[in-house]
Amino acid sequence: MQKAILRGETINLIEKRWKNRREYLKQPLQRNELFCPLCESKVEMHWALPAKRISHFKHKIQRDCTYGVGESEEHNLGKLKLYEYLKETLASKLETIQVEHFLPDSKQVADIFILFKTGQKWVVEYQRSNISSEDIRKRRLLYKSLNITDIWICGENLVKEDELVTVSLRNAAQELQYKGKFGSASLITFNPIKEEISIFRGLERLNLNSFTISDIFKCQLNELCFNVWGILIVIRII
Numbered sequence: 437m438q439k440a441i442l443r444g445e446t447i448n449l450i451e452k453r454w455k456n457r458r459e460y461l462k463q464p465l466q467r468n469e470l471f472c473p474l475c476e477s478k479v480e481m482h483w484a485l486p487a488k489r490i491s492h493f494k495h496k497i498q499r500d501c502t503y504g505v506g507e508s509e510e511h512n513l514g515k516l517k518l519y520e521y522l523k524e525t526l527a528s529k530l531e532t533i534q535v536e537h538f539l540p541d542s543k544q545v546a547d548i549f550i551l552f553k554t555g556q557k558w559v560v561e562y563q564r565s566n567i568s569s570e571d572i573r574k575r576r577l578l579y580k581s582l583n584i585t586d587i588w589i590c591g592e593n594l595v596k597e598d599e600l601v602t603v604s605l606r607n608a609a610q611e612l613q614y615k616g617k618f619g620s621a622s623l624i625t626f627n628p629i630k631e632e633i634s635i636f637r638g639l640e641r642l643n644l645n646s647f648t649i650s651d652i653f654k655c656q657l658n659e660l661c662f663n664v665w666g667i668l669i670v671i672r673i674i
């Protein structure tokens with residue numbers, strides 16, 4: 437998690453004004469007063485120099501709070517790269533874009549929340565942990581009930597490319613297939629290290645985890661684009 441509460445103020449480690457304040461936050465007076473924005477229990481700051489991992493907060497004792505759970509280094513990296521990219525490319529249309537945005541009505545923390553000048557709302561979820569179908573459906577229904585368009589991008593770890601024409605999808609990836617108007621299913625993944633987007637098209641179940649595909653389209657993050665309905669389009673840069 438990138439956010440914590442310090443004496444009523446939200447600290448967001450990706451904001452410029454907090455980027456150079458490691459020493460201040462490490463002092464006991466601050467260090468012992470950092471709390472989770474969701475469950476309000478104590479969190480500790482992980483910010484080493486030289487940096488081995490992306491600086492973040494973590495619950496001192498993990499109880500049943502969902503904020504920050506299952507967030508690997510790759511998850512944080514992917515989330516931040518998607519955030520930076522969307523912030524830049526959608527800039528002229530944005531009212532606000534937030535990382536780890538708390539939605540009080542559904543008590544969810546969205547990886548990336550976008551409010552457009554038109555009033556339209558999106559969340560972008562970067563999913564790397566193999567959570568259950570039930571959890572995914574619950575989250576999607578909550579977004580729907582709030583009239584928020586939800587876009588899910590899987591980690592490359594949820595898909596294994598077996599051969600040219602088949603792939604294995606882990607459970608969360610199966611649940612996050614995008615079903616097009618004409619019944620064809622596709623899936624989008626992001627590899628944050630390579631900054632590579634893969635789009636698996638024409639997915640059809642072969643057996644339990646194995647799917648046939650019509651093709652895989654690979655591109656770099658800077659070619660990724662969504663239309664106003666949150667549907668993926670890709671701009672080929674020549």
Ligand SMILES: [Zn+2]
Nearest residue numbers: 472475501503
């Ligand atoms: Zn918490």
